[in-house]
Amino acid sequence: MNNGKTMEILMKNAVNVFNEEELRTKLNSGKSLKIKFGADPSRPDLHLGHTVPLRMLKVLQQAGHHIIFVIGDFTGMIGDPSGRSKTRSQLSYEETGKNGQTYFEQVTKILDPSKTEIVYNSEWLGKMRFADVIELAGKYTLARIMEREDFSARYSNNQPIGIHELLYPLIQGYDSVAVNADIEIGGTDQTFNLLVGRELQKDYGQIPQVVMTFPLIAGLDGVEKMSKSLDNYIGIDESAEIMYEKCMRIPDGLLTDYFRLTTDICEAEYTDIISEDIREAHKVYARKIVEMYHGRDCINAAEDRYNSIAAKAIPDNIDVFHIEEYETGIIDVLVKTGLATSNSEARRLIAGRGIKIDGITVNDFSVRLKGKFVICRGKNKFIEVRMKMI
RNA sequence: GGAGAGGUUCCCGAGUGGCCAAAGGGGGCAGACUGUAAAUCUGUUAUCUAUGAUUUCGAUGGUUCAAAUCCAUCUCUCUCCA
Structure with a gap:
């Protein structure tokens, strides 16, 4: 891929580039550039939202550049206390190492593993002495930190802001200094942090990185950005069947964005x-x-399953659950299979006509069940239950 | 160090002695309609051996026939002043 083409693809998808001229110069320099991409260490479950910048990284990789994933294990180990009641679980070295490995496996579904490097920011942040921290803090001013909209909004609303939170952008920005990045890529929500990295590099006598930000895609709810915790995501590790199903649920108005940002299919x-x-x-x-994400061979099976459910039929390959009893009540079965979390919920579901057995709506709490049957909750949760046979 | 405001069910947020398993909204789940979309409407949203019982309103103890509500102590959070 030539530089002009690389530039074109990047520019087409980027929301902001700081700045374009520098990017062009760097790409044309003929050097293999170091591209930084920051990653949260806590949950390495990548979803389609993450793939937006990842795909841009791939483009750069194809142009011969080197990707450096910076796993933020240091901040992960301190734990961010802003979550109030819960102290965030602190991750051990083994865990972050393991998460890093999982991360690598997931990103290499998109990226070329031979040109992808993973580093942990505890490598350099863990070694900093307090004097180093003070020096770092001295490179920035409160006024500039407060430019960040969420900080200033919290401040004017009398919301608390921890000192460590003020330092976060600096810590993250320092990573760019540590790896001497040429380019950094991230979501638009990271714009400020990435720019801090750029500024810090100047202060530490480095050539400032080019910062490129890419859109965040909205999740399946059509409102919030895609995220695991909001459960509106399509995970790249999910089964072909689930993926297919979720894709069909994408709100109409967002489909254009999904096509543009997550696939190679051309605009026309x-x-x-x-x-x-x-x-x-x-x-x-x-x-x-x-x-x-699963290969051509999986398409038909996923599509067939979807169609059969849509036709209100019972899909072919559903989970089988064994119960070691000859006979038991419907409520017990719902709780045992996990379709209901408590007896009360089971009763509610039955009362609301949300439970079917072999396609027939259950309307009695006291139904006894035995043998083999398919039980479903709502439209898309099916479980085949096999009881102990005599 | 001083002053003040708070901690309510998944979240936000009402509730100042009995009618409170706790308004309202959000979110979730289910039903109708549909394209398993969106929008809309309806129901539901602590637990159990279920027309009843048990546990729940930061924690512990107390007052009362009766406490989310009153008192004491503790604890956590936030704001302001110095």
Whole structure:
């Protein structure tokens, strides 16, 4: 891939580039550049939202550049106390190491492992003495930190701001100094932090990194950004069937963004399908995503399963749950299989006509069950139960 | 160091002695409609051996026939002043 093409793809997707001229110069220098990308160490469960910048990293990789993943294990080990009641679980060295490994396995579904390096920021942050921290803190001013909108908003609303929180941008920015990054990539929510890195590099006598930010995609709820904790995500580790199903649930208005930011399908092609038949467009997207993360061979099975559920039929390969009893009540079965979390919830679901056995709605709490049957909650949770046979 | 405001069920937030398992909203779940979308409407959202019982309103103890509500102590959080 030539530099012009690389530049074009980056510019097309980036929200902001600081700044474009520097980027062009660096790309044309002929050097293999160091591209920094920061990663949260706590939960290495990547979803499609993460793939937006990852795909840009791939483009850079294909142009011969070197990716450095900085795992923020140092901050992970301190634990961020801003969550109030819960003290965030502190991660051990083994855990962060393991998470890093998992992370690597997931990102290499997209990236070339031979050009991808993982480093942990505890390597340098852990060695800093207090004097070093003071020196770092002295490079920035309160006024500049307060430029960050969330800080200033919290301040004017009399919300607490921890001193360590003020330091976070500096800590993260220092990572850029430590790895001497040429370019840093991140989501638009990281803009401020990335720019701090750029400023700090100047202070430490380095050539400042080019900062590029990319859009965050909204999750399946259509409002919030995609995130695991909001449960509105499509995980790249999820099964082909689940992926397909979730893709079909993407709100119509967001499909264009999903196509643009998470696939290679060209603009003309997807805009055509979307304007013609939005339903078909979802299918095209779902197939593409399954293909990307599970391979072409998995597409048909995932699609068939989806269609059979949509037709209100029971899918072929559903989870089987064994109960070591000959006979028991419906409520017991719901709780044992995890379809309900308590007897009360089980009763509620039955009262609300949300439970079916072999396709027939249950309307009596006292139903006794035995043998083999398929039980479902709502429209898409199915479990085949096999009781002990006589 | 001083002054003040707070801690309510998944979240936000009402509730100042019985009608409180606790308003309202959000979110979740289920139903209708549909394209397993969105929007809309409905129901539901502590637990249990279930027309009843048990536990829940930061913690512990107390007052009372009766406490989320009153008192004491403790604890945590936030704001302001110095």
